[in-house]
Amino acid sequence: MPVSHDDPLVLVCADLQVEYLIPGRRHVILDGDVTIIRCLELLALWRSNLWPVMHLKRIAEATWFNPSSRLTDWIAEAKPRPGEMTFEHALPSAYSSSRFADYVSSVRNLRCVLTGFSLDETILATVIEGFHRSHRYQVVTDAVACRQPGTSEAAVYRQSVVDVIANFATLQSSAELIRTSGAVAV
Numbered sequence: 001m002p003v004s005h006d007d008p009l010v011l012v013c014a015d016l017q018v019e020y021l022i023p024g025r026r027h028v029i030l031d032g033d034v035t036i037i038r039c040l041e042l043l044a045l046w047r048s049n050l051w052p053v054m055h056l057k058r059i060a061e062a063t064w065f066n067p068s069s070r071l072t073d074w075i076a077e078a079k080p081r082p083g084e085m086t087f088e089h090a091l092p093s094a095y096s097s098s099r100f101a102d103y104v105s106s107v108r109n110l111r112c113v114l115t116g117f118s119l120d121e122t123i124l125a126t127v128i129e130g131f132h133r134s135h136r137y138q139v140v141t142d143a144v145a146c147r148q149p150g151t152s153e154a155a156v157y158r159q160s161v162v163d164v165i166a167n168f169a170t171l172q173s174s175a176e177l178i179r180t181s182g183a184v185a186v
Helices: 032-048 098-106 119-132 154-165 174-179
Strands: 009-014 053-058 085-089 111-116 136-144 170-172
Touching: 009 032, 009 119, 032 053, 032 111, 032 136, 032 174, 053 119, 085 098, 111 119, 119 136, 119 154, 136 154, 136 174, 170 174
Parallel strands: 009 053, 009 111, 053 085, 111 136, 136 170
Antiparallel strands: none
16 A cells, blocks of 8 residues: 555664563563564665654663663664654553654654564553554564563464454564565655
8 A cells, every 4th residue: 555645654663672682681582683684674674765763762660671771772783873763661652751652643644663672562562552542553573572471382472462463553574564665655
């Protein structure tokens, strides 16, 4: 479906932070390397076309997520560039950032394409809260990941989260999004 100037498509990179890639950390994402490659492909596409990009950064103040630690830094390759929007959020939903909530509420017909980490926290909470505000989200299913639960059923857990998200957002693969990117004009 072609996108017009009245219907901007914004790439939202959720919590692409070092914390999630450090082995032994509580929130480590074991398939993070595969996910970050897909996120970087989409980020490169958006940047090369000068399309809008938002970055979300989790800054929760808890013993397991120390905001003064270097672990909350951006993953180097995904670090925001000048002109790209950044929003820090303390709670799982990006809407816990009043700046984020104000921005997405002020842009008419905004469509957000979500990629990144914290599928079972940031992405899930943001999509549900956005749905209740009549905001439109699209989740790139192979460019999102969640921390591994304490079970051997990580793939089942991840798929269950994606299935829940499908009730509140459109699901799409990165290949499909890249293939149709010629129709994206913002």
